[in-house]
Amino acid sequence: MNREKKVLIYGYGNPGRRDDGMGIIITEMIEEWKNEHNLTQIDVDSNYQLNVEDAEKISQYDVVIFVDASQEEDLTNFRLVEVIPNEEKVEFTMHAVSPAYIVHLCQKLFSKKPETKLLSIKGYRWEFQEGISDSALLNMERAFIFLQCQLMSLLDIKFSGIKCN
Amino acid sequence: MSKKITIEPVTRVEGHGKVTIKLDDFGRVTQSRLHIVEFRGFERFVQGRPYWEAPVLVQRLCGICPVSHHLAAAKALDVVVGAGTGEGLTVTGEKIRRLMHYGQFFQSHVLHFFHLSSPDFLFGIDAAPELRNIIAVAQENKELAYQGIMMRKYGQEVIAATAGKKVHGTGAIPGGVNKNLSIDERDSLLKGTDPMNADKMVEWSVGALDFFKHYHKNNKDMVDNYASFPSNHLSLVRKDGALDIYHGVLRAVDNEGRRILNDVDYQDYNHYIEEEVKNWTYMKFPYLKEYGREKGWYRVGPLARLNVCDFIPTPLAQKEFEEFKAYTKGKPNGMSLHYHWARLIEVLHAAEVMRDLLNDPDLQGDDLVVKGNRQSEGVGVIEAPRGTLFHHYKVDDNDLITMANLIVSTTNNNEPMNRAVNATAKAFMNGKQEITEPMMNAVEVAIRAYDPCLSCATHALGQMPLEITLMNAKDEIMDKKIKG
Structure with a gap:
């Protein structure tokens, strides 16, 4: 088992806005799973949205996986992509800074560049209610298993009962 | 021909809103309004x-x-x-x-000053x-x-x-x-x-x-x-x-x-x-x-x-x-x-x-x-x-x-923000036929001072390009620019 790598799973969104809460819920599921198996290399965090102070947070990790709900039309269920630091794109509101912005800020201010990925999960409903829609729930459950597999591969560990392709 | 200039949304302000500035035939500001897009319900x-x-x-x-x-x-x-x-x-x-x-007060004010406003002070409007x-x-x-x-x-x-x-x-x-x-x-x-x-x-x-x-x-x-x-x-x-x-x-x-x-x-x-x-x-x-x-x-x-x-x-x-x-x-x-x-x-x-x-x-x-x-x-x-x-x-x-x-x-703060926009528009846009980037930012600086939270939309719903629309008196679009 690779004990050296420190991994952060960071979910964000508003659980009071239906499917927007998937990032937070996945984080809670990972926390439960890591506690069950004493996976001390994994930390979890969550918030309504990313903000500038998260640049300092991610500077403490080797690997960071952000988890977020997505409205992207070309997304069918979920997708994991590498986050490329972006110094050109400037968000219009600081309440919605992007993972790319956070990684870039981390490099500039803390001289660290963790391996950073974004797990986007397709959502469909965004009204002022709690509860994930049925369609999004299916996507989230698949994404959770996928994330477990990613973490097992990353940390070189295996658990029976989780089937990874 | 009189013009209406719309700046939407206002950059580096939480949520989104748009500013409409009407100019008369001589380029004088005749009316300016801050439109707030606020969730009602x-x-x-x-x-x-x-x-x-x-x-x-x-x-x-x-x-x-x-x-x-x-x-x-x-x-x-x-x-x-x-x-x-x-x-x-x-x-x-x-x-x-x-x-x-x-x-909360501390972290909110700090975000506003260091990350929303300090660029204006460091680099100028x-x-x-x-x-x-x-x-x-x-x-x-x-x-x-x-x-x-x-x-x-x-x-x-x-x-x-x-x-x-x-x-x-x-x-x-x-x-x-x-x-x-x-x-x-x-x-x-x-x-x-x-x-x-x-x-x-x-x-x-x-x-x-x-x-x-x-x-x-x-x-x-x-x-x-x-x-x-x-x-x-x-x-x-x-x-x-x-x-x-x-x-x-x-x-x-x-x-x-x-x-x-x-x-x-x-x-x-x-x-x-x-x-x-x-x-x-x-x-x-x-x-x-x-x-x-x-x-x-x-x-x-x-x-x-x-x-x-x-x-x-x-x-x-x-x-x-x-x-x-x-x-x-x-x-x-x-x-x-x-x-x-x-x-x-x-x-x-x-x-x-x-x-x-x-x-x-x-x-x-x-x-x-x-x-x-x-x-x-x-x-x-x-x-x-x-x-x-x-x-x-x-x-x-x-x-x-x-x-x-x-x-x-x-x-x-709705009325004072509108007055701030009006004062700034008159100071920066009277006599101008074209709106420039510094003029746009001048209006935003005035609004930002009040640190408005304009919508509270979540990030998943808040993908917002900056759209600038130039309209004439008949509300016909004369020009449109999108930032970002």
Whole structure:
């Protein structure tokens, strides 16, 4: 088992806005799973949205996986992509800074560049209610298993009962 | 041909809005308006829900200042459960809430100054757009950007320790709080490893003020004259006249400093305040009933608070307050960019208050909740970072909410923000036939001073390019530009 790598799973969104809460819920599921198996290399965090102070947070990790709900039309269920630091794109509101912005800020201010990925999960409903829609729930459950597999591969560990392709 | 210029949304302002500026045939500004895109309907959504859910439910409104809504709702429901209005809680209950609130205040103001406004001060209003962001600040002044981030982080940790968690915190409940502050939590905030401790936050707050004052000294004409206009000012104050952002009485002063609302109980707010609806925007325009729509509008937020209060009850902030008041010879200050000055004095005050509270053993008390005779109605008012925030609920015999009315800080500042846009448009756009990037930013600078929270849309819903539309008198689009 690779004990050296420190991994952060960071979910964000508003659980009071239906499917927007998937990032937070996945984080809670990972926390439960890591506690069950004493996976001390994994930390979890969550918030309504990313903000500038998260640049300092991610500077403490080797690997960071952000988890977020997505409205992207070309997304069918979920997708994991590498986050490329972006110094050109400037968000219009600081309440919605992007993972790319956070990684870039981390490099500039803390001289660290963790391996950073974004797990986007397709959502469909965004009204002022709690509860994930049925369609999004299916996507989230698949994404959770996928994330477990990613973490097992990353940390070189295996658990029976989780089937990874 | 007359023109209408639309700037949408306003950059580096939370949420989104658009600015419309009408020019006549000679390029003179004839009308300017700030249109707020605000979610309407949340109040209806709360109806029918058990009252004790409200302090958590209302956090759905806003991921930027959820603590303000959480505490305003809890204060209103204190009244409903018979725990009184702000002063009826246990000592521990009130102080934990105060720590939560000052922590939020601190991190919100810090975000605004360091990350939204400091680019304007470092690079100038007419700087290239690619410079006006925190990345450029970090390249120009790494220490300033670093301090901003760590101060934000500190405030967030205060919130997490007192509210229980960062998302949908549950710390405040009707009648009190559901947890105290443990010794470990206290020590990590009070004496944490440098820089994450209370003393460093005070030190850096002083530094931020010095940064602004240095800029002000070298740019006095611009800072003093930018969107400057007289107004009334409204805020909570402690009963002895001290600045108090958690609890107090409602006071308003006019532009000469005369009291026009004299320390009234906020349970009766709707006796004194009315909201006007206009056909061109969803956002209402509040005003003091007694003075009418034309004369009764007011400012709220940092500038208003320092214009309304008599003193600040912490020593370093009080010293800065005296300098601030002396600048206008004790008269209310109507200079929009002085919001930044006032905001930074409040940052220092919040840092001092947090340090004092963390040294107070009452935070480790176990007496957390009080209850009394159940009431059917309650009003909670708090000074949110952006200004006075009202929550009003009615509850039936089945404990279900039957009515909710919220007046949020940004709504209270609707009229002054519109006036600030108008003043800036006239200063920068009269006689111009084309709108340039520096002109656009000039308008945004005026709005940003008020730190509006325009929508509270979540990030998933908030993908917003900057759209600039040029229209003629017939509302035909003459030109459209999209930034980003």
